Amino acid sequence: MRILVLEDDPVLSDGLVSGLSLHGMIADCVATCGDAVSIFDATQYSAAILDLMLPDGSGLDVLSHIRARDDATPVMVLTAIDAVADRIAGLDRGADDYMGKPFDLGELAARLRVMIRRAAGRASATFVWRDLTIELSSRLVARAGVALNLSRREFALLEALIERPGRVLSRSQLEARLYGWNEEIGSNALEVHVHNLRAKIGRDAVETVRGLGYRIREDRA
Amino acid sequence: MNSLRMRLFATLVTATGLVWLAAIAWTYVDSRAQFESILDRRLMEAARMVDSLFTPARAGAARQAGGEGDALARVVSYDRHLSCQIWSLDGRLIGASDGSPDPVLSDQHEGFSNRVVEGQAWRVYALSDPAKGFRILVGDNLGQRRQLEHGLVESLLFTAGCVLPILAPLIWLSVGRGLRPLNRAARDLAARDADNLERVETGRMPSEIRPLVDALNRLFGKVAAAREHERTFLAYAAHELRTPLAGLKTQVQVAMQAPGAAMRDAALAQTLRAVDQSARLVEQLLTVSRLDSGGRPTAIAWIPVEERLRDLIAGMGGVPTPERVALAPALTGLEIHMDEDLFDLAMRNLMENALLMTPPEGAITWDAALGAGGGATLSITDEGPGIAEAERALVIRRFVRGSRRAKLGSGLGLSIVTMALEQSGARLHLDGRGGGPGLKASAIFGPGLARRAPPATARL
Numbered sequence: 001m002r003i004l005v006l007e008d009d010p011v012l013s014d015g016l017v018s019g020l021s022l023h024g025m026i027a028d029c030v031a032t033c034g035d036a037v038s039i040f041d042a043t044q045y046s047a048a049i050l051d052l053m054l055p056d057g058s059g060l061d062v063l064s065h066i067r068a069r070d071d072a073t074p075v076m077v078l079t080a081i082d083a084v085a086d087r088i089a090g091l092d093r094g095a096d097d098y099m100g101k102p103f104d105l106g107e108l109a110a111r112l113r114v115m116i117r118r119a120a121g122r123a124s125a126t127f128v129w130r131d132l133t134i135e136l137s138s139r140l141v142a143r144a145g146v147a148l149n150l151s152r153r154e155f156a157l158l159e160a161l162i163e164r165p166g167r168v169l170s171r172s173q174l175e176a177r178l179y180g181w182n183e184e185i186g187s188n189a190l191e192v193h194v195h196n197l198r199a200k201i202g203r204d205a206v207e208t209v210r211g212l213g214y215r216i217r218e219d220r221a
Numbered sequence: 222m223n224s225l226r227m228r229l230f231a232t233l234v235t236a237t238g239l240v241w242l243a244a245i246a247w248t249y250v251d252s253r254a255q256f257e258s259i260l261d262r263r264l265m266e267a268a269r270m271v272d273s274l275f276t277p278a279r280a281g282a283a284r285q286a287g288g289e290g291d292a293l294a295r296v297v298s299y300d301r302h303l304s305c306q307i308w309s310l311d312g313r314l315i316g317a318s319d320g321s322p323d324p325v326l327s328d329q330h331e332g333f334s335n336r337v338v339e340g341q342a343w344r345v346y347a348l349s350d351p352a353k354g355f356r357i358l359v360g361d362n363l364g365q366r367r368q369l370e371h372g373l374v375e376s377l378l379f380t381a382g383c384v385l386p387i388l389a390p391l392i393w394l395s396v397g398r399g400l401r402p403l404n405r406a407a408r409d410l411a412a413r414d415a416d417n418l419e420r421v422e423t424g425r426m427p428s429e430i431r432p433l434v435d436a437l438n439r440l441f442g443k444v445a446a447a448r449e450h451e452r453t454f455l456a457y458a459a460h461e462l463r464t465p466l467a468g469l470k471t472q473v474q475v476a477m478q479a480p481g482a483a484m485r486d487a488a489l490a491q492t493l494r495a496v497d498q499s500a501r502l503v504e505q506l507l508t509v510s511r512l513d514s515g516g517r518p519t520a521i522a523w524i525p526v527e528e529r530l531r532d533l534i535a536g537m538g539g540v541p542t543p544e545r546v547a548l549a550p551a552l553t554g555l556e557i558h559m560d561e562d563l564f565d566l567a568m569r570n571l572m573e574n575a576l577l578m579t580p581p582e583g584a585i586t587w588d589a590a591l592g593a594g595g596g597a598t599l600s601i602t603d604e605g606p607g608i609a610e611a612e613r614a615l616v617i618r619r620f621v622r623g624s625r626r627a628k629l630g631s632g633l634g635l636s637i638v639t640m641a642l643e644q645s646g647a648r649l650h651l652d653g654r655g656g657g658p659g660l661k662a663s664a665i666f667g668p669g670l671a672r673r674a675p676p677a678t679a680r681l
């Protein structure tokens with residue numbers, strides 16, 4: 001899950017990046033509304049966290065901008081102004097959730113997962129595919145009742161593919177889901193992760209679609 | 222009487238009553254004069270009529286046959302109010318009307334006269350006819366005249382007496398009706414919510430109460446602006462106070478959950494940074510409240526600006542490379558009359574701002590200009606991003622930061638400078654650098670607050 005964070009306080013945005021990574025999310029940080037808008041126009045995010053008071057405006061302006069493009073990316077508004085009237089204004093302008101500062105990192109991650117799950121139209125936080133059980137909140141994967149030990153990237157890869165079985169994700173789409181901006185991506189890193197994942201969840205689970213990318217088979221035998 | 226309605230009612234009823242009384246008095250005086258002249262003319266006409274009807278022959282007949290006198294009397298007594306006497310010029314009574322008193326009504330030969338005969342007042346007209354040889358006296362009983370006049374006044378008073386009780390409720394109702402817009406406005410105001418600061422609509426309001434409502438609207442406007450200001454202040458304050466706390470909490474949680482030592486150490490380093498930031502903010506808040514609470518200044522002295530700024534630069538901590546601050550030659554020998562602590566506070570904050578905003582290679586310069594009458598401008602120019610002209614008035618408010626703000630700023634620095642300068646009779650002025658991005662912050666000291674110290678040689 002790749003999250004865009006719009007926050008101008010350096011300590012907090014650094015904390016969000018490392019804190020969300022602990023919950024299996026990759027966060028990209030921007031400090032101004034202008035940057036947020038241009039990043040949003042270029043990249044598809046699973047969710048966004050927007051601060052309200054920024055040097056060049058309010059996060060709500062960014063929110064209006066992305067909603068005006070009919071972009072349904074789940075948005076969490078994170079701000080120091082948490083009077084009821086402000087919350088209502090935020091939600092009415094298209095925010096999916098609202099948290100006041102200071103917040104609990106675990107709760108923030110949980111709420112992000114809920115938003116992302118709902119946006120994908122799922123009520124359950126657990127995926128079941130063939131003999132695989134994937135719990136997004138605890139990031140536990142079990143095969144036929146036996147717990148598997150997946151690395152952070154392997155889990156992110158599985159999570160991206162399992163969201164919509166049958167849909168092909170290109171190499172660059174997957175890389176975007178697995179890595180933040182500042183991370184260096186080795187030339188065959190993705191192949192290595194796919195290889196390791198196959199070894200754990202079954203060789204035929206991840207299918208290579210030549211020239212297009214990877215997918216998980218749709219059949220749920 | 223505090224009720225407008227009662228006041229208006231009392232005034233209107235009193236005024237109406239007085240107008241009626243005046244009208245009655247005037248009518249009385251005027252009609253009395255008219256009465257007198259009409260009745261006097263009637264006397265004259267009656268006398269002439271008797272004169273024309275009464276001939277010497279009849280007079281002789283009357284003298285011969287006393288019975289004729291009755292006929293004559295009937296002729297002249299055409300009006301019961303009038304009394305008529307006919308005297309011969311030698312003083313004999315030839316005839317008299319019914320009810321006419323016996324004594325002679327007047328001694329006059331011609332014209333009007335007033336007389337009391339047998340206890341009654343008479344108005345008499347006398348007409349002598351030497352050709353016929355007699356004198357005619359026609360008189361009016363003045364008592365009856367007065368009665369007529371009194372009757373007129375009584376009817377006027379009666380009308381007034383009847384009309385005033387009818388007018389009073391009508392006046393009461395009309396006053397109430399006239400005051401209805403006022404009541405409506407009062408009702409509208411009373412029905413407003415306490416936090417409704419919308420303008421009161423004045424379109425349909427009578428012009429008399431519009432000034433009042435306009436004044437109210439202006440007050441509403443001021444209160445709304447004050448509230449908005451307070452709201453903005455609270456929002457900024459909440460942001461500035463809660464954000465470092467949120468960062469702190471997040472970093473602590475990261476440190477607690479970090480799987481490796483590297484991540485934990487990085488988080489702890491960030492925690493330290495957040496604590497420093499919060500400590501600086503708390504320090505500034507305390508400074509603001511100290512300045513707010515007054516009780517200063519205490520140690521006013523002539524401060525040698527150049528030396529003092531050098532000390533401040535040497536003592537700067539927590540900001541990058543204070544060594545790059547340059548002092549212009551104009552500062553040499555300049556002295557400012559100001560509280561020493563406030564001077565340090567203002568100048569240190571200005572310098573901190575400049576250092577935080579300017580990239581490491583950018584220059585920062587203190588300069589000064591002596592003004593007229595012992596005033597001076599002490600300015601610091603940086604090569605940072607500057608502050609947009611539209612924002613310059615805003616950034617001196619508490620917690621408000623410019624859009625091109627420094628990572629470490631709290632939004633309190635310029636507020637502190639402003640307060641410190643204002644308590645010393647000086648003021649802060651923000652300007653562009655001129656010739657590139659940057660900010661020129663000037664402390665402007667009024668007349669008498671600055672002087673050029675004697676040259677160094679003289680001091681030696």
